[in-house]
Amino acid sequence: xxxxxxxxxxxxxxxxxxxxxxLDNHVTRNEFLKLIGTSLS
Numbered sequence: 001x002x003x004x005x006x007x008x009x010x011x012x013x014x015x016x017x018x019x020x021x022x023l024d025n026h027v028t029r030n031e032f033l034k035l036i037g038t039s040l041s
Contacts (some may be wrong), residue, residue, distance in 0.1 A: 022029045 018029060
């Protein structure tokens, strides 16, 4: 990744967004996050 002002080489940025059922239904969203093994909170 290259960005103005970033001094660390090979850094990683992760962006996430929830839409539709994942945005409205926290049970579905939590189930999905558990299945992929990632917590984005």
